[in-house]
Amino acid sequence: MSANFQNICKLSQNKTCKKHISPSCWTVHNHILLSVIEGLPEIIETLEIVSNHSSNTSLGDELSDLLILVSKFEFIFCLKFLYRVLSVTGILSKELESETIDIFSLSSKIEAILECLSSERNDAYFKTIWDGAEEICQKITSKGFEVERPSFQKRRKIQKTVDLGKSDSMFFPTSTEEQYKINIYYQGLDTILNNLKLCFSEFDYCKMKQISELLFKWNEPLNETTAKHVQEFYKLDADIIPELRFYRQYAKLNFVIDYDCINFISLGCLFIQHGLHNNIPCISKLLYIALSWPVTSSAENSFSTLPRLKTYLCHTMGQEKLSGLALMAVEQELVNKLMEPERLNGIVEKFIHRMKET
Structure with missing residues (x-):
């Protein structure tokens, strides 16, 4: 267990990195997410051991609940999705927190961030995140742990946004993958894009x-x-x-x-x-x-x-x-x-x- 924990926290020059998570240090949040993503199998293994051997019943129950949450496919998918967003918006955060911020070029940089996220609102980029989450699940199951797979709700009616700025339509999804694409990926990107446009008004x-x-x-x-x-x-x-x-x-x-x-x-x-x-x-x-x-x-x-x-x-x-x-x-x-x-x-x-x- 100690070796696993040290492996999670070790510093690496080119990959994971231990950062101070100040509430205003947005520029390091993507590095923290990357650390969790790459160390998630070891994190789950450590939580399993600590929760089973804890002498504190209350603490053991809390760790067990946490273990259930981080072992869900939905959590893993959202980790990958959030990292993909923050790794791009982090570029803007660094610019805003820089002492040498270039105000005159800020507009074009904001526009580039918006265009980057908008261009990824399609099946191909969703598939990249989905496959990445599946790969992490395979690493977890290879260590003998189970991942709670998403259930398909056949008759759940959801809103499908065809394109930004256009009218919405209602439909019945045909698969779990389509549920995630519409309910989480597309709606998440739309919310992020709208908030960015609101925050950085012309x-x-x-x-x-x-x-x-x-x-x-x-x-x-x-x-x-x-x-x-x-x-x-x-x-x-x-x-x-x-x-x-x-x-x-x-x-x-x-x-x-x-x-x-x-x-x-x-x-x-x-x-x-x-x-x-x-x-x-x-x-x-x-x-x-x-x-x-x-x-x-x-x-x-x-x-x-x-x-x-x-x-x-x-x-x-x-x-x-x-x-x-x-x-x-x-x-x-x-x-x-x-x-x-x-x-x-x-x-x-x-x-x-x-x-x-x-």
């Missing part, structure tokens, strides 16, 4: 990209139409065009920084260093807004504060989606209510000063 991303262009692209011609849209949306007090004309020329002449590596935090440091927050208050307010986005904070600060923020929002917003981009909706209401700019300036200066010290 409207929220457009506002974030517009502010980023105004603050970062000082070497390019000023788009006054975009500037006016941002000014009207955030109800800025003064005309932002003169401030942008001055800011762009000042940045070209005085900002000594790698233009390709700048982010909102380093830009905030430059604003304080050059005293720009007093000269261009409207642009400074846009910078304050950008610094409040979770997507602009460092990974370390996200991991320490994001779970608390999500808990608060769950209690105050119900089932609203809590992605970094969706949280902009919260920020939009607060920006319009800020009546003490001097106090806000002091808070931002202290925040950026603390970031420089760390």
Whole structure:
């Protein structure tokens, strides 16, 4: 038993890997799933031994119940399915948690993730997951353990989505495999795709990209139409065009920084260093807004504060989606209510000063 347990937990450079499962560390969840998938026969064997030899009756019963759950074909199939999804969406998670996130290319990366998942909504990719689950079942049964196979419910009427965006139809499945394809695989993919589109709405991303262009692209011609849209949306007090004309020329002449590596935090440091927050208050307010986005904070600060923020929002917003981009909706209401700019300036200066010290 000890040898089996050590085999499950051992570190490997190219396959399974023991990771810290922080509630916000989404980038490592696919590695954890892969560890469970590859070590499932040993996990079942270990659970069997521990549950049968445990002196604690209550613990033994809990382990027996867990053993029954992980020995089901449905559990194994869902493990394979979830890994296939998270291994792709994990690429986006790493980008969102990176300190060097490229906001201007984020839209195309999100689109690639959506297209990747949409393209796998067919029989061939379902068959790949089904066969992978069958292979794991064979490894488990080869060790002398049983896998609970799915039962076919002949007269169960289910909804079949023919294609995304089209009408649904009702039908009677003809096999267990078809039940899994429609009830779990297709419906699961549809739910994931819809949630991704909801979390990364074009409207929220457009506002974030517009502010980023105004603050970062000082070497390019000023788009006054975009500037006016941002000014009207955030109800800025003064005309932002003169401030942008001055800011762009000042940045070209005085900002000594790698233009390709700048982010909102380093830009905030430059604003304080050059005293720009007093000269261009409207642009400074846009910078304050950008610094409040979770997507602009460092990974370390996200991991320490994001779970608390999500808990608060769950209690105050119900089932609203809590992605970094969706949280902009919260920020939009607060920006319009800020009546003490001097106090806000002091808070931002202290925040950026603390970031420089760390």
